[in-house]
Amino acid sequence: MQPLSASQILALWDAGQTRHPIDRALLALALAMPEEAPDELADRPVGWRDVNLLALRNATFGSALDGYAACPSCGSLMEFSLDGATLLSQLSAPLRDARVRVGGRQWRLPSSRDQAMILDAPDPETAVLTLLDRCLIDDPRQPDRPATVDTRKMPEITTSPALISELESRMEALDPAANIRLGMRCTDCGHVWDAVLDIGTCLWDEICSRARQLLESVHRLAGAYGWPEAAILALSPARRAAYLNMIG
Numbered sequence: 001m002q003p004l005s006a007s008q009i010l011a012l013w014d015a016g017q018t019r020h021p022i023d024r025a026l027l028a029l030a031l032a033m034p035e036e037a038p039d040e041l042a043d044r045p046v047g048w049r050d051v052n053l054l055a056l057r058n059a060t061f062g063s064a065l066d067g068y069a070a071c072p073s074c075g076s077l078m079e080f081s082l083d084g085a086t087l088l089s090q091l092s093a094p095l096r097d098a099r100v101r102v103g104g105r106q107w108r109l110p111s112s113r114d115q116a117m118i119l120d121a122p123d124p125e126t127a128v129l130t131l132l133d134r135c136l137i138d139d140p141r142q143p144d145r146p147a148t149v150d151t152r153k154m155p156e157i158t159t160s161p162a163l164i165s166e167l168e169s170r171m172e173a174l175d176p177a178a179n180i181r182l183g184m185r186c187t188d189c190g191h192v193w194d195a196v197l198d199i200g201t202c203l204w205d206e207i208c209s210r211a212r213q214l215l216e217s218v219h220r221l222a223g224a225y226g227w228p229e230a231a232i233l234a235l236s237p238a239r240r241a242a243y244l245n246m247i248g
């Protein structure tokens with residue numbers, strides 16, 4: 001994976017300002033993977049997206065991945081530091097045609113588009129049902145289909161908690177990168193929990209931080225030398241830093 005250039009970082013920061021985090025992640029991948037059709041990026045499994053986002057952030061910002069998570073018990077922010085290259089080596093993107101088969105029916109893995117479609121769900125239960133309904137790819141009218149759902153209001157799969165639980169665990173096993181968890185311990189209250197690592201959010205925070213540095217550099221170098229923004233962004237990081245040092 002090639003790192004994002006300075007001008008790509010600023011373009012991404014600019015375009016992502018008013019976008020949802022899922023869209024920001026897809027914008028980043030569209031820039032980094034021009035060989036992929038932009039429309040198809042949204043249909044790739046969530047873990048495929050996040051493995052590639054992790055590769056992109058490692059290439060652009062280096063292996064050290066620092067972040068923080070709020071303790072669910074006392075609210076204190078706990079920092080974490082991990083090695084992005086090691087994490088990436090432990091993950092694999094799911095196969096394009098990965099399927100979960102349960103009771104003669106089959107589901108594909110949830111995609112970014114599926115995630116986006118459940119953002120407005122009124123509650124988490126409806127969100128899960130809608131997601132599983134979208135991912136069901138076999139004939140919904142087979143004879144043994146459970147008739148337990150009011151299809152006027154609810155998605156069209158069974159609401160059996162056992163089936164939902166099995167589907168969730170089978171999907172997670174097929175696409176572990178879609179749900180990366182970090183073992184955390186709160187140093188203030190001792191609470192122990194698993195924090196979800198959101199690669200897209202980590203990348204966006206780093207994009208914002210780097211964009212602010214780049215804008216500051218453009219502001220100072222343009223003021224000192226009169227160079228246009230594009231010329232300043234095209235400089236290598238070493239030359240930009242050297243000129244910044246010269247103007248003090």
Ligand SMILES: [Zn+2]
Nearest residue numbers: 071074186189
């Ligand atoms: Zn705590």
